[in-house]
């Protein structure tokens with residue numbers, strides 16, 4: 001949670017934190033990589049609410065779900081703005097997308113459009129056929145080239161989201177829109193990470209001319225701004241062309257463009273950027289979760305077996321699982337939750353900004369201000385254990401925190417949950433995931449995460465084979481629903 005301190009206030013003390021030096025504050029303490037490890041250490045030392053500051057800009061770090069829910073959910077009318085992010089928001093231009101839009105009418109407008117399209121299980125069910133078809137195609141690709149797992153996961157997420165946002169069917173290999181979205185979201189992640197660029201901590205640096213030594217971030221920002229503009233313009237222009245030709249498929253964009261009787265530049269700008277928010281928000285996040293699922297399966301064969309037994313009993317081996325099986329697959333649903341908890345896709349969340357002074361637990365959270373392995377909440381928190389969510393006393397549902405809070409809660413969470421479920425269920429039905437063995441030496445991957453707002457498991461090797469000849473036939477079949485005698 002970022003906050004800017006205007007004046008010293010006597011009403012209550014700021015939350016505790018590492019000692020601040022004159023002027024620079026905690027500049028030298030700020031981590032530049034994998035910030036969450038340092039934040040957790042500070043949490044252990046200073047408590048669940050920690051304050052740090054850099055050149056007068058305050059940052060409050062919340063280290064427990066309980067505190068985040070109390071502040072960001074329960075007081076969401078004042079805790080739902082975003083801080084200005086110099087590198088990602090201003091210089092690169094992500095402030096045009098929903099994630100960095102300030103609290104206000106434009107935000108409400110974008111979020112309403114999102115909600116109508118993918119906000120509820122009922123609206124999302126319209127896209128279940130796309131999810132099932134693309135995930136079946138994913139199985140075929142993994143069967144053909146298992147060593148390119150990460151690419152297949154990316155392509156599938158891009159294919160699903162571009163169908164929904166723009167009615168666009170992606171090419172089999174190196175689709176230009178998927179490639180652009182990948183580049184842009186990677187750049188989003190790097191340009192918005194709390195410690196990634198000094199200009200995020202010292203906003204005045206944005207006025208330094210690009211030729212000054214050390215101002216290389218300006219060139220980087222200009223090039224990343226171009227990627228972002230192309231990512232938003234390309235698919236949008238494509239939909240307009242298709243609409244002119246009368247061949248546009250129903251999609252988020254075509255529906256909104258079609259409905260607009262008077263397409264003012266402002267309205268078109270909003271449609272273009274809300275669609276870009278949809279597909280940039282969905283292109284990278286679910287990828288990290290699904291890749292983490294494969295890592296977990298390679299490391300935990302016992303969990304994989306148990307899940308496969310459940311599928312064999314409920315679905316059998318003559319067809320692939322689909323969304324109508326979901327309620328009868330509690331163990332697969334527990335795996336979905338455990339993947340979301342075990343691998344934290346957004347380890348530092350997205351910062352919120354408080355719009356008025358607030359006293360919380362006796363501490364001042366000054367106006368303009370900006371967790372799933374807690375051993376107090378989860379037993380053996382670094383272990384992958386879906387059972388924690390089953391039985392009479394399940395542990396806390398991680399979706400109360402991993403999709404964020406209050407009026408900024410992730411608007412793509414129903415879609416993310418659907419994609420994760422269908423990928424886990426279909427993959428488990430047909431594949432055996434094991435550790436990679438070469439020349440008799442077993443390679444055990446270590447779960448490690450990349451730095452950035454959206455964090456992926458670091459690349460790992462594993463072996464993926466069909467479970468049986470029948471499973472192989474199912475993968476290769478044209479339709480996932482064909483039932484053999």
Ligand code: HEM
Nearest residue numbers: 098099281282285286289345350403404405408410412416
């Ligand atoms: C495993 C998958 C995902 C995770 C863990 C995730 C997590 C998050 C988190 C933590 C936030 C910040 C919430 C806050 O500020 O409190 C967020 C915001 C957002 N997410 Fe997701 N997300 C996922 C998938 C998706 C998908 C599939 C989409 C789009 C279809 C999406 C679109 C967005 C957008 C547009 C925002 C910004 C919302 C705002 O600022 O009001 N996300 N997400």
